[in-house]
Amino acid sequence: MIKIAVDAMGGDYAPKEQIEGAMLAIKNIPDIEITLYGESLKIAPYLTSKERITIVESDYVIDMGEKNPIKAIKDHPNSSMALALGSLRKQENDAVVSSGATQALIAGAHILVRRMPGFKRTAIAPMIPSIDGRGTILLDAGGNLDIRPEHMLQQAYFAAVYAKEVLGRVEPVVGLINIGTEDGKGRELDKEVFQIFKETKLFKFYGNVEPKSVMNPPCDILISDGFTANIVMKTMEGVAKGMGEMLKRELKSSFFGKLGALMAKNNLKQFKKSMSPEEIGGAMIYGLYAPVIKAQGASKAYGFYNAIRQAANVVRSEVYPKVAKYVMETSEQLNHEE
Amino acid sequence: MIKIAVDAMGGDYAPKEQIEGAMLAIKNIPDIEITLYGESLKIAPYLTSKERITIVESDYVIDMGEKNPIKAIKDHPNSSMALALGSLRKQENDAVVSSGATQALIAGAHILVRRMPGFKRTAIAPMIPSIDGRGTILLDAGGNLDIRPEHMLQQAYFAAVYAKEVLGRVEPVVGLINIGTEDGKGRELDKEVFQIFKETKLFKFYGNVEPKSVMNPPCDILISDGFTANIVMKTMEGVAKGMGEMLKRELKSSFFGKLGALMAKNNLKQFKKSMSPEEIGGAMIYGLYAPVIKAQGASKAYGFYNAIRQAANVVRSEVYPKVAKYVMETSEQLNHEE
Numbered sequence: 265m266i267k268i269a270v271d272a273m274g275g276d277y278a279p280k281e282q283i284e285g286a287m288l289a290i291k292n293i294p295d296i297e298i299t300l301y302g303e304s305l306k307i308a309p310y311l312t313s314k315e316r317i318t319i320v321e322s323d324y325v326i327d328m329g330e331k332n333p334i335k336a337i338k339d340h341p342n343s344s345m346a347l348a349l350g351s352l353r354k355q356e357n358d359a360v361v362s363s364g365a366t367q368a369l370i371a372g373a374h375i376l377v378r379r380m381p382g383f384k385r386t387a388i389a390p391m392i393p394s395i396d397g398r399g400t401i402l403l404d405a406g407g408n409l410d411i412r413p414e415h416m417l418q419q420a421y422f423a424a425v426y427a428k429e430v431l432g433r434v435e436p437v438v439g440l441i442n443i444g445t446e447d448g449k450g451r452e453l454d455k456e457v458f459q460i461f462k463e464t465k466l467f468k469f470y471g472n473v474e475p476k477s478v479m480n481p482p483c484d485i486l487i488s489d490g491f492t493a494n495i496v497m498k499t500m501e502g503v504a505k506g507m508g509e510m511l512k513r514e515l516k517s518s519f520f521g522k523l524g525a526l527m528a529k530n531n532l533k534q535f536k537k538s539m540s541p542e543e544i545g546g547a548m549i550y551g552l553y554a555p556v557i558k559a560q561g562a563s564k565a566y567g568f569y570n571a572i573r574q575a576a577n578v579v580r581s582e583v584y585p586k587v588a589k590y591v592m593e594t595s596e597q598l599n600h601e602e
Numbered sequence: 603m604i605k606i607a608v609d610a611m612g613g614d615y616a617p618k619e620q621i622e623g624a625m626l627a628i629k630n631i632p633d634i635e636i637t638l639y640g641e642s643l644k645i646a647p648y649l650t651s652k653e654r655i656t657i658v659e660s661d662y663v664i665d666m667g668e669k670n671p672i673k674a675i676k677d678h679p680n681s682s683m684a685l686a687l688g689s690l691r692k693q694e695n696d697a698v699v700s701s702g703a704t705q706a707l708i709a710g711a712h713i714l715v716r717r718m719p720g721f722k723r724t725a726i727a728p729m730i731p732s733i734d735g736r737g738t739i740l741l742d743a744g745g746n747l748d749i750r751p752e753h754m755l756q757q758a759y760f761a762a763v764y765a766k767e768v769l770g771r772v773e774p775v776v777g778l779i780n781i782g783t784e785d786g787k788g789r790e791l792d793k794e795v796f797q798i799f800k801e802t803k804l805f806k807f808y809g810n811v812e813p814k815s816v817m818n819p820p821c822d823i824l825i826s827d828g829f830t831a832n833i834v835m836k837t838m839e840g841v842a843k844g845m846g847e848m849l850k851r852e853l854k855s856s857f858f859g860k861l862g863a864l865m866a867k868n869n870l871k872q873f874k875k876s877m878s879p880e881e882i883g884g885a886m887i888y889g890l891y892a893p894v895i896k897a898q899g900a901s902k903a904y905g906f907y908n909a910i911r912q913a914a915n916v917v918r919s920e921v922y923p924k925v926a927k928y929v930m931e932t933s934e935q936l937n938h939e940e
Contacts, residue, residue: 329784443836481846503838530859530861535849
């Protein structure tokens with residue numbers, strides 16, 4: 265049995281959507297057990313079954329807008345998030361899924377789960393949609409603002425291994441997000457990263473990639489510093505939402521528009537689905553001792569279910585032991601390249 | 603008569619689309635004269651009329667992928683771009699429109715047009731589409747990678763004046779692009795800019811804006827450093843293109859999809875138009891002695907025509923004299939705030 269720890273209280277619509285997502289997961293994934301960390305009184309109304317479900321009582325929820333995430337995690341070891349994360353290190357669970365505050369989850373993961381030996385800086389890696397439907401790994405969408413090129417090398421390497429082992433990409437290619445495709449473009453950081461990536465033998469490097477091709481990139485993995493990649497991710501989200509609203513409004517603006525939309529109802533639904541973060545699932549935190557999946561803060565049941573499914577897939581295919589082995593074996597090379 | 607200098611040779615589809623765009627402009631805008639800078643032999647095939655058109659011979663085109671833009675401009679004073687830019691300072695023309703290499707145009711503008719007195723750093727400011735159809739000014743989409751907060755103050759101020767005078771926004775609001783909406787988010791630069799903007803009386807400051815709301819921002823102007831804003835612009839372009847392709851494919855995938863698309867043909871066309879850079883026109887370079895408009899490198903005739911129309915509007919409404927007056931009057935305040 266794969267054991268998944270669920271932070272039942274983190275998220276904009278917690279605990280309702282989290283519990284409903286967990287119920288979906290239990291129903292559809294036969295080889296998992298779920299431990300829900302949260303207030304049992306608030307969880308109970310949404311619990312349709314107790315099969316393969318354990319509840320661990322928690323009396324505190326870390327706020328979604330938490331300003332001081334490190335302090336919050338340290339001051340509240342009994343919070344749903346801290347309890348879920350802490351269970352990994354004690355080997356009570358195999359993976360954590362949370363839609364709680366991103367920065368708190370990162371801080372908590374560092375303090376309570378800790379890094380994979382030899383891994384310098386963790387990264388948040390969501391999958392972003394691509395035209396071909398395969399999706400692209402985006403790094404580092406979460407945290408590190410003051411990143412160094414050698415950290416980015418490790419992150420890209422982790423992503424390449426993940427892409428190969430979990431996503432089945434035969435020879436994963438890494439692209440550097442930049443303002444131009446030519447060599448020598450960008451800030452000092454970008455130029456240094458370009459040079460290191462060009463020389464490495466750890467993965468195949470495409471070169472600079474402009475976000476003009478963010479949805480049909482010539483690579484499996486797109487990487488930049490934490491600020492830039494986060495801006496890319498949020499711009500994608502904003503444009504997808506904005507275009508969706510504009511399309512809807514346009515189709516509603518005339519009789520033939522409405523009729524056409526009615527005809528093409530299923531197609532439009534499928535189109536919407538292909539751009540939905542709910543469909544794509546949660547972001548992985550790379551470089552930890554065990555998998556921690558950050559589901560969207562605004563996750564609904566289906567999105568949260570997908571994040572649980574993703575966690576189960578990662579555990580089932582033994583990604584972390586494989587990656588840890590790779591990292592150990594190559595850490596000498598990594599250290600050398602630094 | 604408003605005199606527009608057109609770089610006939612710069613752009614992915616030059617000179618064809620540029621000349622056709624100029625022909626459209628002459629036809630639709632009665633109070634303009636256009637001087638075409640380029641090779642008359644290559645221009646001739648697309649010239650349907652010679653009314654209010656002058657051709658100035660040029661024997662060099664600056665390459666779209668020019669690696670050393672400053673050198674290119676200095677070495678080729680007879681290039682179509684350099685000749686067009688040079689005509690501004692000689693007061694032979696009122697504005698320049700070019701879809702040539704961005705960095706060369708910026709470099710050329712600095713060398714040949716020069717800055718507005720008192721203005722520290724020019725900026726490239728495209729309009730990006732918004733859900734309400736009004737559009738948002740994006741700064742600095744072009745060049746300055748090593749920007750200082752006081753430069754960004756001037757740029758935001760220029761944008762605010764432009765928004766008021768040309769776009770008719772009563773009290774333009776400035777928003778700082780950031781990875782979170784809370785105070786204190788982002789890199790050191792973002793924190794410093796936030797502080798300066800919060801204290802200024804030059805314009806209304808909203809605070810941090812996440813690109814999640816890039817298409818319905820709580821402001822008229824979105825600003826960041828040249829790298830970040832360029833990434834935002836290109837991500838928008840990439841997602842718009844990607845989503846357009848996905849929608850098309852989805853609608854073509856079934857009988858009802860095709861039928862619906864046929865019914866809603868005009869609506870889908872209008873939707874496509876609202877996201878098109880062609881529709882939105884060129885980007886302004888702020889802070890120069892006279893208006894220089896950068897049309898998209900991939901401009902087709904209609905997009906290039908729109909950029910010429912934009913140039914004419916800026917000249918007709920006397921934006922630059924007004925802005926220069928504002929800058930002069932407030933330069934003491936600006937200097938003080940530095």
